[in-house]
Amino acid sequence: MNDVILTLDGVKKYFPVRSRFLKRRIGSIKAVDGVSFTISRGEVMGLVGESGCGKTTLVKTIMGMYRPDEGQVKFKDRVIGELSAEEIRKLRRQIQYVYQDSAASLDPWWTVGGLLREPLAIHTELSRSEMEEKVLAILQAVGMSKEHLNCYPHEFSGGQLRRIGLARILTLNPELIMFDEPTAGLDVSVQAKILELLADLKMTFNLTYIMISHNLGVVRMVSQRTAVMYLGKIVEMGTTESIFKDPKHPYTRILLDSIPEPGGKKKDQKLLLLDEPPSPDNIPPGCRFQNRCPFRREKCEMEEPLLVEVTPGHLVSCHG
Amino acid sequence: MVVLDIKNLTVVYHTDQGIVEALDGINFSIRRGEIVGLVGESGCGKSTMGKTILRVLPESSAEVVSGSIHFQGKNLLELGEKEMNDRVRGRSITLIPQDPFVSFNPVFSIGTQMLDIMKYKLFEGPVTRGEEGFFRRCLHPFSGEMKSQVIQMLKRVQIPSSDQAIYKYPHEMSGGQRQRVMIAMAVAPQPSLIIADEPTTALDATIGAQVVELLKDLTRQFQTSVLFITHDLGVAYEICDRVTVMYAGQMMESAPTDSFFMKQCHPYTRGLLDSLPNPKGGIQTIPGDIPSLINPPGGCRFHPRCLRALDTCHQKRPELAEIFPNHFVHCFNPYL
Numbered sequence: 001m002n003d004v005i006l007t008l009d010g011v012k013k014y015f016p017v018r019s020r021f022l023k024r025r026i027g028s029i030k031a032v033d034g035v036s037f038t039i040s041r042g043e044v045m046g047l048v049g050e051s052g053c054g055k056t057t058l059v060k061t062i063m064g065m066y067r068p069d070e071g072q073v074k075f076k077d078r079v080i081g082e083l084s085a086e087e088i089r090k091l092r093r094q095i096q097y098v099y100q101d102s103a104a105s106l107d108p109w110w111t112v113g114g115l116l117r118e119p120l121a122i123h124t125e126l127s128r129s130e131m132e133e134k135v136l137a138i139l140q141a142v143g144m145s146k147e148h149l150n151c152y153p154h155e156f157s158g159g160q161l162r163r164i165g166l167a168r169i170l171t172l173n174p175e176l177i178m179f180d181e182p183t184a185g186l187d188v189s190v191q192a193k194i195l196e197l198l199a200d201l202k203m204t205f206n207l208t209y210i211m212i213s214h215n216l217g218v219v220r221m222v223s224q225r226t227a228v229m230y231l232g233k234i235v236e237m238g239t240t241e242s243i244f245k246d247p248k249h250p251y252t253r254i255l256l257d258s259i260p261e262p263g264g265k266k267k268d269q270k271l272l273l274l275d276e277p278p279s280p281d282n283i284p285p286g287c288r289f290q291n292r293c294p295f296r297r298e299k300c301e302m303e304e305p306l307l308v309e310v311t312p313g314h315l316v317s318c319h320g
Numbered sequence: 321m322v323v324l325d326i327k328n329l330t331v332v333y334h335t336d337q338g339i340v341e342a343l344d345g346i347n348f349s350i351r352r353g354e355i356v357g358l359v360g361e362s363g364c365g366k367s368t369m370g371k372t373i374l375r376v377l378p379e380s381s382a383e384v385v386s387g388s389i390h391f392q393g394k395n396l397l398e399l400g401e402k403e404m405n406d407r408v409r410g411r412s413i414t415l416i417p418q419d420p421f422v423s424f425n426p427v428f429s430i431g432t433q434m435l436d437i438m439k440y441k442l443f444e445g446p447v448t449r450g451e452e453g454f455f456r457r458c459l460h461p462f463s464g465e466m467k468s469q470v471i472q473m474l475k476r477v478q479i480p481s482s483d484q485a486i487y488k489y490p491h492e493m494s495g496g497q498r499q500r501v502m503i504a505m506a507v508a509p510q511p512s513l514i515i516a517d518e519p520t521t522a523l524d525a526t527i528g529a530q531v532v533e534l535l536k537d538l539t540r541q542f543q544t545s546v547l548f549i550t551h552d553l554g555v556a557y558e559i560c561d562r563v564t565v566m567y568a569g570q571m572m573e574s575a576p577t578d579s580f581f582m583k584q585c586h587p588y589t590r591g592l593l594d595s596l597p598n599p600k601g602g603i604q605t606i607p608g609d610i611p612s613l614i615n616p617p618g619g620c621r622f623h624p625r626c627l628r629a630l631d632t633c634h635q636k637r638p639e640l641a642e643i644f645p646n647h648f649v650h651c652f653n654p655y656l
Contacts, residue, residue, distance in 0.1 A: 050524045051495075157609070158362070187361035187551055192595030192605045214525055217597035258529040260554030262581050262593060273526050276494055 003041040005208060006062065006176060010071035011035045013054075013061050017281055029281045031057040033232035034071070039176070039208060046223030046240065047212045048255065050277060054232040055212045059178045062210075063095055064088040075176070093123045096174040100181040102165035106153040112139075112164055113149035119171050134171060141204065142167045143197060159190035163197065170205065177209040183218055195221060216259050220244055228252050231280055231288045234307060238314030248316040250293050287319065295320050323512050323545045324373070325349040329387030331365075331372055338614040342368045344569045344621075346387070347640065350513065353543040355536070357560035357577075359553055359592075363610060365569040366549045370515045373547070374413060375404055392512060410437070414506040416516040416535075420498035424490035430501055431486025434470045437505050477504040477534060496527035500534060507538050514539065514546045520555055532559050553592060557581055565589050568611055568621040570637075575647035585643060585654040587628045620650070628653045 012035075014028035031054045039045055049055050060066050062073055064080045073080040075095065083091065099105035106115055116135045120126055126134065136146060142163040153161060162182065169177060182198065183191040195218065201207060202222075213219050219226055220240055227237040228251065236249040247253045254273050273292045278284060284291065287300040299319045307317040331343040343365045350356045360366050371377050373389055375396060389396040396408065417423040425433060467486070474482035477500040490498060499519060506514050516535065520528035536559050539546050550556055556563050557577060564574040565588065573586040584590045591606040608625040611617055617624050623633040630653050638650045 050526060188553070188592055189361060189595045189606045192597075192603050195597065195603060196605060215597075216525075221597040221603065255526060258526045260525075260529070260532075260552065260558045262553050262557040262596070273530065276496060276527070 004038050005041050005076055006039040007074040008038070008062070008071070009036050009074070011058070011061060011068045011073055012070040013057055013066055014069050027281050030232050030283060031280060032061060032068075033283075035229075035232075035234055036071070037227060037234070037237065039210065041175075041208050042206050043208055043225065044202065044223040045210045046219035046226040047210055047229060048214060048216060048219055048226060049229035050214065052277065052280065053229045054280070055229055056180065058229070059097065059180065059210065059212065062178065063097055064091065093172050094175045095178070096169045096172065096176070097178045098165055098169050098180060098182060100184055102161040103153065103158070106161065106164060106168075108153050111150050111152055115153075115164065116149075116168055116171060119168060123172055138167045138171050141170065141201065157190075158186055159193060162186070162194055166197070166201070170201065173205070175208060177207060179209055179211045179213075181213050181215075182211065183213070183215065191218070198222060216244075216256060217261075228255065231277060231283060233288065233317070234315075235289065235318070236314075236316045237307070238311075242311065242314045246314075248310060248314070249289075249318045250295050250320065251289050254294075321352045322349050323352050323354075323392065324547070325388075325390040326373075327388050327390070329369075329372065329389065330385040331368055331377070332383050332385055333381045334383065335381065335614075340613045341616055342382075342569050342613060343372070344616075345637075346566075346571055348564055348571065348574060350545045350547060352512070352545055353539070354562060355539060355546040355548055355560045357556035357563040358547060358549045358566065359551065359556050359563060360566035361551060361610060363568075363613070364566045366551075366566060367517060369566075370415070370517050370547065370549055373515060374409055374415065375399075376409075410440070411509050412511050413513045413515065414509060414511045416499075416502050416506045416514060416519045418518040419522050420495065420502045421490065421522075423502065424498065426490055428489075429486065430474075430488050430490065430493070431467075431470050434473060434486070434501070434505055434508075435466055437508055438466055438469060473504045473508050474501065476507070476538070477501065479504075494527075495523050496531060499523060499527075499531050503531070503535055503538065507542065507544070510542055511544060514544055515549070516546055517549045518551065519548075520550070520552070528555070529558075535559065553596065565592070568616055569613055570621050571640075571650055572622065573647075573649050573651075575644070575649075579644060579647045583644065583647065583655070585647065585649050585656065586651050587626050587653075587655070588622050590655060591625075591627075620652070628655075 011032055013032040014030050016025045017027040017029060018024060019026045035058060047055055057066065061068050064083065067081045075091065113135060116138065117131055120131050120134060139148065144160065144163055156164065183194055186194065199222065211219060211223055223240050225238065226240045226243045227234050228249065230251050236243065236252045243252065244256065247256055278291060286302050287305055290296050290300045293300065297319065305317040305319050307315045309315050326346055326348050329343055329346040333340040333342055346369065358366050358369060372384065373396065384397060392412065399408065470486055471482050474485055479485045479497060479500060520531055523531060532555060548556065548560055560577050562574065562576050563580045565572045565586065567588050572588050573580065584593055594604040595606060597603055606625050611621060619635050620633045620638055623629040626633065632652050638652045640648050640650055642648050643654060643656065
């Protein structure tokens with residue numbers, strides 16, 4: 001379990017905001033603003049947060065698509081930010097990204113067979129028949145059959161497309177997978193099937209993955225650890241159990257409260273967020289959550305809280 | 321008082337592959353001030369229902385085979401196109417669309433677009449284009465009273481600094497704000513019925529919760545009825561007074577919210593609720609897939625996937641049965 005494969009150390013990624021005419025840098029959007037964590041082999045980490053909080057930028061930085069402005073991303077013992085483009089391309093075999101919208105990420109002119117063979121053709125030197133064998137095995141692993149090989153993406157339903165997207169990633173046996181909202185936009189009954197499949201695959205292939213989602217129910221089911229992101233920073237991180245049982249940060253509590261759950265709390269007892277998130281190019285000083293926090297105090301406006309360990313393995317950044 | 325009463329509604333689409341039976345014998349009604357949730361998976365006919373009520377189905381392929389939609393005493397299916405436009409659409413029945421971004425015109429400011437609603441739908445009769453030329457419209461979009469009314473509308477849906485917001489373009493607003501402007505526009509004519517077609521799907525959970533609260537408050541205030549189309553049972557639980565579940569074009573269960581979630585009588589309802597991720601870690605899936613509506617299974621359309629199917633389910637369609645007060649189920653073998 002303690003075989004660490006990914007280490008993030010104070011990763012920052014800023015995007016410049018430029019003036020209209022001279023294109024001078026007049027500010028920056030702090031998409032990821034100092035994120036540190038580690039992931040061990042076989043671990044599933046859930047990453048939760050609203051749209052625009054920097055989840056996707058963080059994941060792209062891990063994949064080497066962006067270079068961090070500060071801090072470093074270490075995959076096993078290699079620092080990703082220092083690799084050449086060629087090396088990163090090779091590394092991509094081990095770090096894979098599953099897109100949110102699988103319908104849009106599969107080429108409509110290619111058959112499923114072709115789509116599944118492509119990663120093998122790029123990254124491996126298997127013979128034609130070995131490839132065929134592998135493709136079939138993977139297709140069966142995700143619960144589809146041989147007849148589907150010659151079909152085109154438009155012939156499938158949303159749930160099946162997700163399966164194909166998964167199969168495509170799994171052909172290469174990656175060591176780390178990033179799932180971007182694997183169940184967004186699916187019906188609950190289909191979502192349940194995909195989650196079941198993910199749990200199965202996790203067992204058979206001993207996958208390590210980061211699961212981005214804003215569906216907390218999903219995160220709770222699949223991940224062992226959960227990190228909550230708000231405006232580029234992790235505000236709370238810990239084992240999934242402790243986060244859901246005993247959320248410390250007000251933002252996490254509100255997030256948990258805002259999941260509409262049949263049979264759950266009704267509105268009157270719920271915490272609601274006060275405002276909308278501030279723009280990431282103009283983050284207020286002090287705690288970045290202050291304008292929406294129902295428990296704000298004076299200290300929050302002055303000082304930015306640090307991420308501190310409150311109970312073993314449970315980190316929170318809040319003054320309260 | 322019943323605002324909308326749908327009886328035995330059957331709608332089909334004619335396609336190259338055959339006839340798609342999108343709605344099959346739907347009966348339901350909405351009372352004044354009631355929020356009715358229409359829940360179901362993709363392709364079960366929820367949106368067709370909304371479109372049929374507003375009579376905006378594609379004319380080339382869709383056909384209403386039978387049934388009636390009585391709205392405030394009149395059968396909407398028999399109204400002329402002109403009367404529909406002048407009195408019903410956008411006046412007494414309004415729509416909150418799923419994706420607020422594509423529903424706004426990107427080249428006009430929010431204020432101008434809200435003003436259009438007021439001009440065409442709130443004041444006397446529709447204004448013809450001749451009197452209000454394009455250039456005039458662009459040059460002098462706002463005048464005294466109307467402007468203050470638009471600002472008032474935006475204030476009502478809690479848009480920050482609403483007197484500035486009227487000059488903003490849709491892309492300058494966040495998704496939650498856009499959806500709130502949509503709600504403002506839907507509520508403005510004080511309609512009797514609002515059809516909300518998955519209004520929270522495109523939003524984050526936290527923002528979605530805010531929008532749902534707002535919609536609830538406003539409709540309570542004006543005693544507006546809402547047909548709330550959603551695939552999220554959780555959202556339905558939050559906002560609705562009554563929940564109706566559809567499956568493959570047929571109605572399965574319809575009950576007051578509390579009774580619905582407490583008793584979960586229909587096997588499909590139970591299947592749906594069990595497939596939500598729950599904290600205990602257990603998740604149960606419904607076997608099989610949604611059937612094609614071109615050749616749907618006979619009898620109850622859910623029987624091939626149902627765990628409690630009887631022999632009769634294959635042959636006969638279950639009638640509507642009231643198993644608890646006000647709790648209706650289409651099933652021969654419900655959980656009791």
